[in-house]
Amino acid sequence: MSDTSATSLEQIELASSAPAVLDSAHIGDIHGAFGTIRQHDTGVRKTWRARLATLMAIVGPGLIVMVGDNDAGAFGTYTQAGQNYGTSLLWTLMLLIPVIYVNQEMVSRLGAVTGVGHARLIFERFGKFWGAFSLIDLVLLNGLTIVTEFIGIVFALQYFGLPRVPGLIVAAVLIVAAVSTGSFKRFERFAMVLVFGSLLLIPVLLAIHPPIGEIAHGLLVPQWPAHSDMAAVMLLVIGIVGTTVAPWQLFSNKAMLSISGSRPPSTATRKSIFASGSSW
DSSP states (O other): HHHHHHHHHHHHHHHHOOOOSSOGOSSSOEETTEEEEEOOOOOOOOOOHHHHHHHHOOOOOHHHHHHHTTSHHHHHHHHHHHHHHHHTTTTTHHHHHHHHHHHHHHHHHHHHHOOHHHHHHHHHHHHHHHHHHHHHHHHHHHHHHHHHHHHHHHHHHHHTTTTHHHHHHHHHHHHHHTOOSHHHHHHHHHHHHHHHHHGGGHHHHTOOOOOOOHHHHHSSSOOOTOOOOHHHHHHHHHHHHHSSHHHHHHHHHHHHHHHHHHOOHHHHHHHHHHHHHHHH
């Protein structure tokens, strides 16, 4: 064997034995919204109470990211699809659930193991160009998303007959205050209040007496709206995909995992979190 081959093998062995954690600042206790897991607490949870306590400590980032996508832009796109084509495009959402699940479960693994955010890993693996490209793309898309959120706030204020300008100021102050508490646990608790608040959509749905059979058929049987313009439907489907699988989800999920100090939970626990979140 040549010296070059031996050197290459040594480099491979050194890389495989190197720690996966890229930032030791994020190694430590897991501080979740509803509990804390100590750094060296790696014992097996044998009782349902212990498993539930562990789940409550780590469930925050996954649910916040997945439910957070039910924003003004998403509701606007889904509403337009329902208004124009009824339940005929519901099957696209069923196809997107496994896509969201795989994406979020994958970045949760990377974030929990490496302890750094998505952008840092892109810089490390693909270099400065793609790292800068991903960040610029993220900033632009987030800016447009923020615009749609405040448009949704304006529509809500108008619906309830409230003044727009004071309402927008109050909303902006609440948003800034939520991310300026200096504690990830406090932010996570605030966000989880909004997550559970989204359950109010269930009584709203039941109040309109939806056609369950028609909805089930639309979810499970792929179909194309009859007598529809192909270009218009395709544009709407692209909008549904774009508002459901968004880049900010990957960055946000991994950032929250690294900030909270999350370590890799059990495979079953992690998958249950994202399965519930993506269905939500």
